[in-house]
Amino acid sequence: MKTTNEEKKMEAVHLHIAEQHEWLRRHAFDTRKSMAQIIREAIDLYKHMTEAEEDSR
Structure with a gap:
């Protein structure tokens, strides 16, 4: 399966x-x-954590 530059x-x-x-x-x-x-995993965790904080406001 090929991935184009636009996809990734x-x-x-x-x-x-x-x-x-x-x-x-x-x-x-x-x-x-x-x-x-x-x-990358650390950034994803941080992103989910900050999004959850924003949602709880």
Whole structure:
């Protein structure tokens, strides 16, 4: 199944996370996930948390 650029657009984001990098690197190794996948999951969790807070107002 082919995915076109319109269906799935990826953006490169450069972050400076010096203090969190070692934890992220180790967690990625321990869970056998990529660091990018862990960050995507964290963003999704944060998004759902903030949306829930907004809905409760």
